[in-house]
Amino acid sequence: MIIGVPKEIKIGETRVSMTPSLCRRVTALGAKVLLEKNAGMNSGFTDAEYKAAGATIATSAAKVWKSAGLILKVKEPLEAEYGLMQQGQTIFTYLHLAAGPKLAKELCRKNILGIAYETVEGVDGQFPLLKPMSQVAGRLAIQLGAYFLQSQLGGSGVLLGGIPGTMPGHVVVIGAGNSGAHSVQMAVGMGARVTVLDLDTRKLEQLDTEYRGRVVTLMSNPANIEHAVADCDLLVGAVLIPAAKAPIVVSRSTVAQMRPGSVIVDIAIDQGGCIETVHPTSHEKPTYQEHGVIHYAVPNMPALVGRTSTIGLTQATEPYVAMMVQKGVERALNEHKGLAKGVNTRNGRIVYGEVARAVGFDS
Ligand SMILES: NC(=O)c1ccc[n+]([C@@H]2O[C@H](COP(=O)([O-])OP(=O)(O)OC[C@H]3O[C@@H](n4cnc5c(N)ncnc54)[C@H](O)[C@@H]3O)[C@@H](O)[C@H]2O)c1
Numbered sequence: 001m002i003i004g005v006p007k008e009i010k011i012g013e014t015r016v017s018m019t020p021s022l023c024r025r026v027t028a029l030g031a032k033v034l035l036e037k038n039a040g041m042n043s044g045f046t047d048a049e050y051k052a053a054g055a056t057i058a059t060s061a062a063k064v065w066k067s068a069g070l071i072l073k074v075k076e077p078l079e080a081e082y083g084l085m086q087q088g089q090t091i092f093t094y095l096h097l098a099a100g101p102k103l104a105k106e107l108c109r110k111n112i113l114g115i116a117y118e119t120v121e122g123v124d125g126q127f128p129l130l131k132p133m134s135q136v137a138g139r140l141a142i143q144l145g146a147y148f149l150q151s152q153l154g155g156s157g158v159l160l161g162g163i164p165g166t167m168p169g170h171v172v173v174i175g176a177g178n179s180g181a182h183s184v185q186m187a188v189g190m191g192a193r194v195t196v197l198d199l200d201t202r203k204l205e206q207l208d209t210e211y212r213g214r215v216v217t218l219m220s221n222p223a224n225i226e227h228a229v230a231d232c233d234l235l236v237g238a239v240l241i242p243a244a245k246a247p248i249v250v251s252r253s254t255v256a257q258m259r260p261g262s263v264i265v266d267i268a269i270d271q272g273g274c275i276e277t278v279h280p281t282s283h284e285k286p287t288y289q290e291h292g293v294i295h296y297a298v299p300n301m302p303a304l305v306g307r308t309s310t311i312g313l314t315q316a317t318e319p320y321v322a323m324m325v326q327k328g329v330e331r332a333l334n335e336h337k338g339l340a341k342g343v344n345t346r347n348g349r350i351v352y353g354e355v356a357r358a359v360g361f362d363s
Pocket residue numbers: 118130131133134135137174175176177178179180197198199200203220238239240241246247249266267268269270271298299300301302
């Protein structure tokens with residue numbers, strides 16, 4: 001099997017889908033790795049390290065895409081890559097097709113076996129390949145929110161932890177899953193006042209037990225959301241309905257009630273965003289203002305910390321990549337139900353129900 005590792009081209013992206021350590025593992029199992037020159041550079045891995053681990057370095061992305069049966073990536077293929085995808089190729093990466101109907105069509109047109117990291121399931125029904133990046137994004141959301149709250153950046157000038165004798169900042173997190181729970185952890189660590197909302201009472205119970213009353217947990221409903229958001233300094237959107245377009249949980253009129261200079265970080269933007277006023281931004285221009293509120297909605301936040309993110313992501317993908325090398329892709333999919341859940345496109349069709357519903361077609 002030839003595994004192709006192209007350099008990521010999304011704006012500001014710094015991650016790479018394979019570390020030298022993973023490269024050593026798969027080449028020992030018999031795979032050939034074809035890595036685009038400097039693919040690991042922004043995560044701090046040199047071509048020399050990959051060569052020492054058994055990789056062949058290709059001078060262009062085209063060479064990687066042309067020769068590899070399995071393309072291992074981080075972000076979804078961008079338009080500039082559509083022409084490089086080969087008929088019948090397997091691509092293992094984040095796809096987020098609910099927010100990308102154009103890519104979904106292209107994958108179908110090229111008969112790509114598209115295995116999406118975000119829908120691969122663990123035995124516990126969780127999403128093991130989404131988890132590490134959600135943890136990164138959840139933690140970053142508070143770091144970024146604290147930064148954009150600064151006066152010189154147009155923020156309201158609130159220090160999240162406050163100082164003795166002042167009110168700490170109020171952080172509201174909607175969604176208490178992987179990203180939301182990590183936002184809560186960071187916000188508590190910084191000394192902020194924290195409110196978290198979810199529909200799943202078990203998640204709220206867990207956080208209530210963990211933080212022993214230090215965090216307010218609320219059922220996610222319009223009344224609670226409106227009340228909490230109108231009073232917050234930093235709002236974090238962290239909801240997910242697996243594979244589906246994110247539900248809008250905060251309306252425009254609620255955003256309009258926020259104090260000027262408050263900050264919204266919508267982590268769920270990769271699934272379309274869960275706040276009505278949000279549209280995707282990029283690392284080049286990560287924020288914009290609406291109703292006087294600073295909006296941050298970068299779909300590839302983990303790229304800000306490429307080294308940590310690459311190591312976290314590849315540690316999670318390693319068992320699946322190794323399984324595909326050992327058994328071949330088809331046998332691995334047949335024998336591992338959780339990996340098979342990752343298949344979003346196959347034989348010219350969208351085969352994941354939620355994705356087909358979100359994009360409005362299945363072939
Ligand atoms: N922007 C980025 O760079 C980036 C990085 C990583 C993950 N993400 C995205 O972050 C989102 C969240 O991922 P996650 O791993 O935390 O998901 P998760 O499944 O662990 O958690 C999502 C939570 O949302 C809750 N939820 C669903 N509908 C809700 C509603 N109406 N109100 C309140 N809560 C609701 C669920 O009960 C669940 O607890 C996903 O879209 C994921 O793709 C984005």
